[in-house]
Amino acid sequence: MPAPQLEALLEVQRLDTAIDQHRHRLSHLPEAAAIAGIDAEIAAVSRRRSTTVPARDEVAARQASLEADLAAAEERSRAVSARMYSGTVSASRDLQAMAADIEALKVRASDLEDRILAVLDEREPLDASIAADDEELAALAERRAAAETALGAASGGVQEELGQLVEQRAHAIQAVPGDLLADYERIRARSGGIGAARLIGARCDGCHLTMPSMELDKIRHAPPDAVVHCDECGRILIH
Ligand SMILES: [Zn+2]
Numbered sequence: 001m002p003a004p005q006l007e008a009l010l011e012v013q014r015l016d017t018a019i020d021q022h023r024h025r026l027s028h029l030p031e032a033a034a035i036a037g038i039d040a041e042i043a044a045v046s047r048r049r050s051t052t053v054p055a056r057d058e059v060a061a062r063q064a065s066l067e068a069d070l071a072a073a074e075e076r077s078r079a080v081s082a083r084m085y086s087g088t089v090s091a092s093r094d095l096q097a098m099a100a101d102i103e104a105l106k107v108r109a110s111d112l113e114d115r116i117l118a119v120l121d122e123r124e125p126l127d128a129s130i131a132a133d134d135e136e137l138a139a140l141a142e143r144r145a146a147a148e149t150a151l152g153a154a155s156g157g158v159q160e161e162l163g164q165l166v167e168q169r170a171h172a173i174q175a176v177p178g179d180l181l182a183d184y185e186r187i188r189a190r191s192g193g194i195g196a197a198r199l200i201g202a203r204c205d206g207c208h209l210t211m212p213s214m215e216l217d218k219i220r221h222a223p224p225d226a227v228v229h230c231d232e233c234g235r236i237l238i239h
Pocket of ligand 1: 205233234
């Protein structure tokens with residue numbers, strides 16, 4: 001691997017470390033922690049609301065069904081009354097049957113009304129809980145927006161620097177061959193963010209361990225285009 005390509009990789013490493021530090025700073029801003037806290041509250045309220053809503057919907061469906069039954073009973077009662085008092089029915093047996101019908105419908109309506117009242121009692125706390133959750137969610141959304149603004153103000157400078165670093169990195173990787181970059185990324189992912197390190201004297205700048213002189217000799221006599229890895233930490237060594 002020609003030395004300029006290895007030097008370019010070291011520049012990518014420098015930028016990646018700076019990018020990691022900026023991201024760390026961004027994610028550890030107290031304003032970011034405040035947002036995470038609000039998000040946890042939002043999640044808890046949303047979870048509660050999402051179990052209350054189906055319960056309320058089930059009760060509301062029962063209420064609607066009872067109300068439809070009541071409306072039907074009242075409608076039938078009105079119809080029977082209308083016929084009874086229309087003067088077209090005169091047989092007393094028919095009139096008695098109609099009166100009995102109306103009486104039975106009244107009992108049914110009264111029973112339905114009782115059941116509707118019971119359902120309304122059941123529904124009331126569910127509606128209240130959903131309304132309270134909605135209110136809380138609206139307040140949390142407002143708090144989150146304010147926290148976002150605060151975070152924006154606190155992180156603006158860091159974000160800007162991060163943007164520049166990301167741009168510089170995109171430029172820097174163009175000087176690094178794809179397979180070397182892939183090797184670096186793989187090592188970096190498992191080695192605490194450092195995939196390439198300079199060999200300073202006999203010491204790997206990645207793990208700070210001193211190479212045995214035999215190992216050092218091997219590295220020094222390796223072809224200049226060979227990619228050398230630290231024996232201790234596996235990082236790509238730039239020598
Ligand atoms: Zn090492």
